[in-house]
Amino acid sequence: MKDKIIEVSVALFEQKGFSETSIQDIVEALGVTKGTFYYYFNSKEALLMDIHSVYINSLLGQQEAILNDEAKSSAEKVTAMIEMLLVTIRQAGSSAKIFFRELSHLNEERLALILPKREAFRENIEQLLQQGIDAKEFRADLDIAIVTFGILGMGNWSYQWYRPDGRLSQHEVAHHFANMILHGISNH
DSSP, rough: HHHHHHHHHHHHHHOOOOOTOOOHHHHHHHTTOOOHHHHHHHHHHHHHHHHHHHHHHHHHHHHHHHHHHHOOOOOHHHHHHHHHHHHHHHHTTHHHHHHHHSSSSOOOOHHHHHHHHHHHHHHHHHHHHHHHHHTTTTOTTOHHHHHHHHHHHHTTTTTHHHTEEEESSSHHHHHHHHHHHHHBBBBO
16 A cells, blocks of 8 residues: 555646645545555655655665676766666656655755765766776866766756657667766776
């Protein structure tokens, strides 16, 4: 039932927004009582926190697998990271939209749990870029913070425009993005 509450809530949050969706809307859509909702979540914000936690923990796990792949160069890891962002955003669909769009509805205590994870994801990309500089794959004068925000912006914003049934697959889009970045930072 918890997964069903999350699924229905995500759809309602996407359609109406977090603020405009009430717990009553959620339970009516499910055909259950408020007691059922409160059995799993003590508030609508706790539900939103769960959505955020599941999404960022999934991203961090996938990112860690890419970073630990010793068979890949830094450039290959950048490409894999971009593709992972696109694939995850496509697969997560509405949850990804909620993750990016509704962060401001978490209180300070919950933000204190989510923001460090978001920062860790960003810092991991910065470390990857630094490794590429150290290995002389990337230019030494690279502004790591700006390139990192560029990667995150390209990947994270795709929830707004990317359509799986569009002209290009997520793999093709990821490679176009990676080529834009890598040809600008390649030391070759």
